[in-house]
Amino acid sequence: MTNKTLAQKIWDKHVIHKEDGLPDLLYVDLHLIHEVTSPQAFEGLRINNRKVRRPDLCIATIDHNVPTTDRTLPNPDPLSIKQIDTLRKNTKEFNIPLLDIFDNRQGIVHVIGPEQGLTQPGLTIVCGDSHTSTHGAFGSLAFGIGTSEVEHVLATQSLPSPMPKMMQINIKGNVKPGITGKDIILAIINKIGVDGGIGHIIEYTGDAIKNLSMEGRMTVCNMTIEAGARAGLIAPDQVTFDYLKNKPLAPKGEEWERALTYWNTLYSDENCKFDTIIEIDAATIEPFITWGTNPAQSIPVSGIIPDPDQISDPFAKETAQRALKYMELSPGTKIQEVKINKVFIGSCTNSRIEDLRAASKIVNGKNIADNVHAIVVPGSGLVKKQAEDEGIDQVFINAGFEWREAGCSMCLGMNPDILKPGERCASTSNRNFEGRQGQGGRTHLVSPEMAAAAAIAGHFTDVRNM
């Protein structure tokens, strides 16, 4: 028997049909659905008189364009209303379970899958959203797909896919105190670039990864796509099993034991072959902040804005020049001197209970700076409730934050939560693209702790000194 990587093991276990010259036909165990990338897929089914093959392997929710303010008030956006109603109509017609906005289990699709125990080791998971890579934190093979593929999975519960290459990213040793999963993944993207993972599945290994909580692992896997790789995963271990145990849809009783036996076989074999291996010394990782308009354009908190003239690669140089112009930043400026006026704590990257706990510890007993407007958007209704049970909401509110309902919110600004032109935001989300959080808005990606620290200081600062 050949030695296989974890991803190869899961892949091989899901091949329905293999034939030379054709992509492998993979079975899909779980299909997550939301309002934005599904309407045209359901319409395609109707036009061709096709059914949803396995509604019991689908789960839908409303997250991308839903307002995060008081939901008893009317939604101000007629297009958003129409898109949400379309998902309600489609899920009803095709018998797919929907966690609607007044269900307290509603939330960001990549938060609710794990929370409900649907996300499990060894599964193939897809969703019409690039951050589906999040679910790889459980040792599953999870990737984002387009709407045509959503339609394909709805109709056939399978997906033709060419086998990607395998990459291992080993974070050697332990990170220093105060370093988060967000800092680890920003450091990785900084090293391999926004296209470094193209065509690959990345497996994250090393003590620094093993020592992360499930929330931290989800943050790492979530941003895998920002390095260009479609999927990222981490071998399941006791941390994974402890998280899953007693989740509503996790296996129970005897089934749990059988699942556990299988899950314990999910690791990369010794001497298996990775096409690419990257090693990073954990001790070198600092709190990271992006300065530009792609997630690789980042520096440690102690750093200065780089000079594009010092960049030798012509495209990287041109991209840096345009980014600095858009971001209105000058080379040589200390990042800690850059003032912000918005803070967003939320998104599928950093909106889980641990993220909110960590940020609340930083703001506890303090007030946000006068020039700053800050919001916290929990990842799900259940995260929100748990935080409220722990009194975390009051810590944020007392410090001057707004405490919102669950959704994607300002990560991509499809709802009313957007930056105005020229506003500068410390954001715990995943993309700092031009206009991502609002036309002309300027995004700096950071960890929840760093965002909280920036809210208090009014500028970026090293959270470890607070």
Add this chain to the structure above:
Amino acid sequence: MNSLKNISSIVLPLNRADVDTDQIMPKQYLKRIERTGYGPFAFDEWRKNPNFVLNNPLYKNAQILLAQRNFGSGSSREHAVWGLEDIGIKIVIAPSFADIFNSNCGKVGLLCIQLNQKEINTLMNLSESKSGLILSINLEDQKIINEEYSININFEVDNFLKYRLLNGLDDIGITMQRDEAIQDFESKRFNFYPSSKTII
């Protein structure tokens, strides 16, 4: 899906790396539930600049888009491909493509051609010249040709994708023919795998 055979068109040069799908199709247009009509919104923000290449009348009716590395990165939104399709683009040439964008193109019926940086540079220089560059692309022969400039480039394409594009076939119908194999596979899945049936 329409079939794609021979394309002869002026080349639209977009000389930037890491063009993300947020730029190709900004989020405010993702709330539409329609499948068509995304062309007017493609590169919405960049198009406000009169010097942006899409505003140059020379490239009107271009069916070939030439870009730099990591084209289509970021969000999985197929709306980006629908936008390109709607402005008439049938082929995108770049040194590398983001995986999901590349896959979305194949499903919609657009061809992504990957060339090396040297070839891209040659084509970029010519297509940015005053009179532009017209290329003939033959999918059957996998060739890119311009006789005037002695351009004769062979390109790689996945065989199955080529077959689908040439014949205008979407792959749902093809997969549905494997229903028996799918049923067989389903009968052997673990009982402990999750189901959403009991969630409500």
